[in-house]
Amino acid sequence: MHFSPEQALRLARETLDIESAAILGLKNRLTPQGFARAVELMLACQGRVVVMGMGKSGHVGRKVAATLASTGTPALFVHPAEASHGDLGMIQPQDVALAISNSGESAELNAILPLIKRMGAPLVAMTGQPHSTLAGCADVLLDSGVAREACPLNLAPTASTTAQLALGDALAVALLDARGFKAEDFARSHPGGALGRKLLTRVADVMRQGSEVPCVPPEASFSELMREISAKGLGAAAIADTQGRAIGIFTDGDLRRLIETGRDLRPLTARDVMHASPRHIAPAALAAEAAKLMERHRISVLLVQGDEGRLQGVVSSHDLMRAKVI
Missing domain, CATH: 3.40.50.10490 (Glucose-6-phosphate isomerase like protein; domain 1)
Structure with missing residues (x-):
């Protein structure tokens, strides 16, 4: 040879x-x-x-x-x-x-x-x-x-x-x-494939809900806010009013920036430090849309809001990666 x-x-x-x-x-x-x-x-x-x-x-x-x-x-x-x-x-x-x-x-x-x-x-x-x-x-x-x-x-x-x-x-x-x-029809024939996951997986399928959602009322003290963030392990917490509407969010990044100002954090409440009108998405939206929204705004957590702005859950980039959407 x-x-x-x-x-x-x-x-x-x-x-x-x-x-x-x-x-x-x-x-x-x-x-x-x-x-x-x-x-x-x-x-x-x-x-x-x-x-x-x-x-x-x-x-x-x-x-x-x-x-x-x-x-x-x-x-x-x-x-x-x-x-x-x-x-x-x-x-x-x-x-x-x-x-x-x-x-x-x-x-x-x-x-x-x-x-x-x-x-x-x-x-x-x-x-x-x-x-x-x-x-x-x-x-x-x-x-x-x-x-x-x-x-x-x-x-x-x-x-x-x-x-x-x-x-x-x-x-x-x-x-x-x-x-x-259509592409959606192809996805239904390939639910286990990458395209199927992108076109069939909804936010509701991957979001965290119930007790897994980090959330405090606006009157919560800064220490209560930090305990909630640490307990839920998402690096963020939603701030919701008595009607269950999300009115703000506070993240690990916000904490670092706040510390750099040198302010005394002890007397602050969740309302004092939150970002109002947080980025959110509907539970029926495609999980791929959540990924695009996170990438566009350079964030890693999105609040999931239903009718009248009520907080229904939270989805993170880690959740999307686990679901192989990204």
Whole structure:
């Protein structure tokens, strides 16, 4: 075995050139009768898009099904060989079948095509051979053919699978646009992901409330105010009136600045030292909005206020980090 860095780089660049050309070559083969009709069938589908493929095309099919499902088009992958042994029951007449095969002659896939046709489910074929058995059975043909594979032997599926992936993504994008699919819809499909957390997590989900909220009345002494801040561990305390409305806030930063003035702090009350009209946010607001507000005003704590300005909780930058919103 002899490794040549120059040869490796040359082949890598050639691979990228070949696969780029394969994807670009698909553009001129997108037609109203083919691509647009496939989108139309999937858009009108009352069931699911059932994606099938063998070997490398099967791996592509799993990714295509996952992308469709996460962007608003119900989809699943069915292995053609397993379909012949019972899984064909997963396909229903109201579904749309998307069969992927570069050669269009996959024995396991072609064996179940007559059953799909008899069932009445529309069949969309994604194949590199427009005159293949698969293409001949299809209601709609998506030509994914490539001039050659990136493999130096022109054998291993490389450019062909890249083209299939790109065409699958093109279907998903066209479908999500036609459905009016929004970022919020994507987030609901990905509640555990970063986008899901940013678009679904509300302030009410992460705020501290009840006894966890550092709060004193305006008449509280300075020592009472400091004990409350220390006890709750947020580096701040809200000042609320008898109606529960937040009228001010006092933070560790305010304390440092107050000490620097040299004033005698002992006779002071919470009202004397508080910042009036503190920054606040509603409990129904997105937690991501709380993060933006903190960043904009360079603060680490926000009061959460409900109707008529009543204090309902408090949220800190640490709470947002724990929730992985920031």
